Structures are given as C-alpha cells and as structure tokens.
Amino acid sequence: MAEPITIAAPVAQTRPPSRVKTLLTQPKVLFGGGFILLLLVIAIFAPLIAPKDPLEQDLMLGSLPPAWIDGTEPGYYLGTDDLGRDVLSRLLYGSRIALFVAFVSASLAALIGTVLGLLAGWYGGWTDRIISRIVDIWMAFPPVLLSILLVAVFGSGVHSVIAAIVIIDWTRFCRVVRAETLAQAQLDYITAARTVGFSRMKILTREIFPNIVPVLIALVSLEMGIAVVVEAILSFVGLSVSSDTPTWGGMIAQGRQLIHHTWWLLVAPLAVLFATVLAFNQLGAGLRRALDPVMRR
Amino acid sequence: MTDALLNVTGLSAVSDREGGLPVLRDVNLSLRKGEVRGLVGESGAGKSTIAKAILGILPRTVRVTGGWINFKGRDLLGMKPPELRNIMGSEISLIPQDPQTALNPGRRIGVQLADGLRLKRGLSAKAAEARALQLLADVQIRDPDRAMASFPHQLSGGMRQRVLIAAAFAVEPELVVADEPTTALDVTVQKEILRLIRHMQEVQGTGVLFVTHDLGIVAQICDSVTLLYGGKVIEDGPVRSVLENPQHAYTRALIAAGPRYDRPDAGLEPVPEEVFRALRQEIGIR
Numbered sequence: 001m002a003e004p005i006t007i008a009a010p011v012a013q014t015r016p017p018s019r020v021k022t023l024l025t026q027p028k029v030l031f032g033g034g035f036i037l038l039l040l041v042i043a044i045f046a047p048l049i050a051p052k053d054p055l056e057q058d059l060m061l062g063s064l065p066p067a068w069i070d071g072t073e074p075g076y077y078l079g080t081d082d083l084g085r086d087v088l089s090r091l092l093y094g095s096r097i098a099l100f101v102a103f104v105s106a107s108l109a110a111l112i113g114t115v116l117g118l119l120a121g122w123y124g125g126w127t128d129r130i131i132s133r134i135v136d137i138w139m140a141f142p143p144v145l146l147s148i149l150l151v152a153v154f155g156s157g158v159h160s161v162i163a164a165i166v167i168i169d170w171t172r173f174c175r176v177v178r179a180e181t182l183a184q185a186q187l188d189y190i191t192a193a194r195t196v197g198f199s200r201m202k203i204l205t206r207e208i209f210p211n212i213v214p215v216l217i218a219l220v221s222l223e224m225g226i227a228v229v230v231e232a233i234l235s236f237v238g239l240s241v242s243s244d245t246p247t248w249g250g251m252i253a254q255g256r257q258l259i260h261h262t263w264w265l266l267v268a269p270l271a272v273l274f275a276t277v278l279a280f281n282q283l284g285a286g287l288r289r290a291l292d293p294v295m296r297r
Numbered sequence: 298m299t300d301a302l303l304n305v306t307g308l309s310a311v312s313d314r315e316g317g318l319p320v321l322r323d324v325n326l327s328l329r330k331g332e333v334r335g336l337v338g339e340s341g342a343g344k345s346t347i348a349k350a351i352l353g354i355l356p357r358t359v360r361v362t363g364g365w366i367n368f369k370g371r372d373l374l375g376m377k378p379p380e381l382r383n384i385m386g387s388e389i390s391l392i393p394q395d396p397q398t399a400l401n402p403g404r405r406i407g408v409q410l411a412d413g414l415r416l417k418r419g420l421s422a423k424a425a426e427a428r429a430l431q432l433l434a435d436v437q438i439r440d441p442d443r444a445m446a447s448f449p450h451q452l453s454g455g456m457r458q459r460v461l462i463a464a465a466f467a468v469e470p471e472l473v474v475a476d477e478p479t480t481a482l483d484v485t486v487q488k489e490i491l492r493l494i495r496h497m498q499e500v501q502g503t504g505v506l507f508v509t510h511d512l513g514i515v516a517q518i519c520d521s522v523t524l525l526y527g528g529k530v531i532e533d534g535p536v537r538s539v540l541e542n543p544q545h546a547y548t549r550a551l552i553a554a555g556p557r558y559d560r561p562d563a564g565l566e567p568v569p570e571e572v573f574r575a576l577r578q579e580i581g582i583r
Contacts, residue, residue: 187398188395188398191393191399192391192393192399192461192464193401195352195385195389195390195391196386196412196416196417197382197383197384197385198382198416199382206412207404210401210404211403213403
C-alpha cells in the first residue's frame, strides 16, 4: 500500500541556549539589573556602607556643599542639609524604603492582577464582565489623588503606602494579563490541549500562564519603577513613613524649599530617583526581550 | 459493521452567527478500525465542522440540531465533559492544521510531548520522557535529544508537524483526526508527512479521518473518501471507485479540475457553473 519510508530526516539547527546566557547578553538587563543589584546591596548593608549616621545633626556643619565645591568638610562627599545631616548617608538609607516598597507592592499587585486577569481572559462571560467593569471603574480614579486618599484613610506608614500602591496598580496587571490570555486562547495549541483532554484549569496554568510570564516579568519591573515614584510622591507630601526615617521623597521635599542656595539637596535625591526608575524600566524591557522565546528569534 | 470504529449518523448543525444557516445537512459517514478515510470538500463544505464535532471543540456559534456521533458504541455528543476528556487524547487524538501555532511557543518540545503521556497513560516523568524520545525517533527526527530540548520556533515547519504527529500517535489512539495537516507545508515536505502518517497508522492499526481539500492527497493516502458540498455528503465510497467511477457530476467536474502531472496540458478546468447550480438545487441552497 504505502511505499517504504526513506526519508532524509531534518536536524534541529542549534542547541537551544540556556536562559541565563541569553539574559546576560542583553545590555539592558546588564545595566538595569546591575544598578538594581547594587542598590539592593546598598539597601541591605546601609549601616556598614554609610559614612555617617543619617540622622545625626550637627548645626555647626549645616548646608555644606558637595566635596568638589570649595568650603566643604572632609568626609561629607555630597554635602549636608540645613540641619547638618550627611546627604550621602541619607540617600543610601533612603534606598531601603524605596526598594522595600518597590518589591513588595509590585509583587502583590502582580499577584492580584494576574490571577484576576487570567480568570477574566480565560473563563470569559460573567467572570470577565464583572472583573473588567471593576477595572474600568478603578482606572477612572486619578491615581495620585487616590493614593493620597487611601494613605490618609489607612494612616501614614510604609504598610499603608504599599497597600495604596497595590490597590491602585493591580489593574495594570489585570488588563495586560487578560488581553494576553485572550490572545493566547485563540491559538491552535490551546485547541490542541483541549483535544488532549486537559481540564480548563490545567490549560490555564500549564499552557497559557507560562506564555504570559515574560510579559509579566517586564510589567513587574516597570511597576517597581512606578512604585518607587509613588513612594517618593507620598513621602514628598509627608504621608509615607515618619519624617525621622530618610526617604528620597522626603529629601526632595526638603530640598525644594532651599533650592536657591543649597541646590544639591534637591538634585542628589532627584538624580538617584531618576536613575533607579530608569534602571527598572531598562531591566523590564531587557528581560522581556530575553525571556520571550518568540521575540528572541 | 462489527469492526466499525466511528459512525456519524444524520448529523445536522446550524451556524447561529449566520442566522441559523445549516452547515451540516444529515451527514452520514463511517470509519472502520485501521481505515483511512478522506473527508473532502471546498472551504465551507463542512469538513472541519465534522472534525470539530467529533473532537468536541465546536465553536459556541455552531449548534448541532440532530444526529449521533457514535464512537465504539458510545454517543460522543451526549457525553458529559469529564467523560469526554477521558476519551480525548487517549482514544481519539488530533493532528492539527498549522504546525506554527499548534505547539506551545513557551515550552520545550520534550515537556509538551511528555505531558499527554503523563496525563493519559499515567507514566512517571522519567518514563514519559523516554517514551517521548522514542516517539521522536519513530517520526524520523534525527537527533531527537536535541529536538526534545528545543522550543518550537527552533524547529522547521516540517519538523514541527512531525512532532505533532508523534504527539497524536503517542497514546496509541484508535482514531486520529487529521485536520489538513499538510496545507501549511510546502509540497516536498507534504509527501514525507503523508507517508509518515500512513506509516504510523499502519504500525498502530489506527483509524484516520483525513480532512483535506485535495483529491490528490486522498488518492495518495486514503482507503475511502467522503465528499462534501454545502454541508451535505455528495459522494461516498472506496477511493478507487470514487476517483475512477464517480457517480455525481460534481465529483467528475472536481476530478477534471485537478492538475494532471502526467498530462500538464490537460486539467485545471474550473467546475462549470451549471454543475454548481444543479448541486445547489439538489441540496436546497438558494
């Protein structure tokens, strides 16, 4: 009937490279990730690294300029504020709150948003309608005002800041994950999985979810950048942690008032904030490229 | 009829999206164990709808209005989802149309192959992996080790289709539904894939329902053929008798329309308009 088979079998072209290796070839991942890693080390070991106590006041040494400008004291590399506290040490300590808020709030927002987004995109119908309407309503609130309102209700403090960010920003994850789930669900491999007899839940967790992870990782990284900014905003208006804990936002608020004669008090925390958010964004973009097997082509 | 594997009886369906337009009209077809049956028709003839109805993956807009799909004495249409899931991927499996999208882009080939084996045959992770490796060798992929560790986009279209064939035959099903498995491939690869399906089917004694629009493919691989138009069976019988002695004017016109490699100057006659008109009248399409 059928002829005997003599087929020149094709060969897979390349052995797939390991994920770690692909990651490290991305300059964005290297720079962004490197900076965040450095910041993480600084945050953890701040007491060992900081040259001075960030809270120690010395009015005799107030408003010292940074080390490269005349009229400074040795040991105060970025100068001091009007109360004589060391700016560099305060910046280093400020990274603790910033990173803690960034990691915790982005992870929690991702968790809530992803679960709801997956359910909405996959099960559709009423599940989708309810979740999507909630997201629509949520996004109609101005985020900064809402966060200030939330922190005012919860009372200030780092946990309130985290709660406010999670409550506001889970919608970002929900929307993207839902759209991505819808797109994946159209593809043939989902139909194929259904014909194998996998249950709907299993298809969602084993087939769809892994294909959403690259997008998710990029989003989490971006969200961390956003969370750093939101925390700075709340510190700026004095609604974050108490004022004796150094935060970048608090330093910006303080520096803003003295911009005309001690400009470094504003510029130093702004620069650090800027670099941190940029690093998170770069890391997110790079991870997305490196992890998505389709984009890697 | 003792060795009948699949009996579709009086199957009718309508599409709600198109205002209740009938997409299947009283379709009968049967498949014996180890038989390869071609399901042929133009786009919209209902061949894919039948395949989807058998696999239980009809879109929500298509509604079955009558008939039975009898698989080994059990009616698939009346089955509850959990029962159906037991049969799908175990006794019935699918070779999908497009190898570009039918594999999960985010997971390695080996894992995807092993999944079904673990779920349906209860193999351990290790045993499933060994079996997956063996299957890749069975479908003549050279260096199966490498293929196991690859992501789908790292393989060519032909290789991906081989992987899908391996996946379909992995659980040694009794019925394989092949949904135009060669349309997305170029012609040279097509022939190899057809031979491979025929080979796997002969080794395992599987019944295959082969959906295609190409009578040339039917002639190569099928034992029998069902020809559809407008959701109705036009002609049905062993490949030889249908192709050599077609009963219906539409079948004759279709065969005449196909390219003839032995006589390149002949063939490629479009199906005449009056044949279509008569056909539409016969079926009852306006």
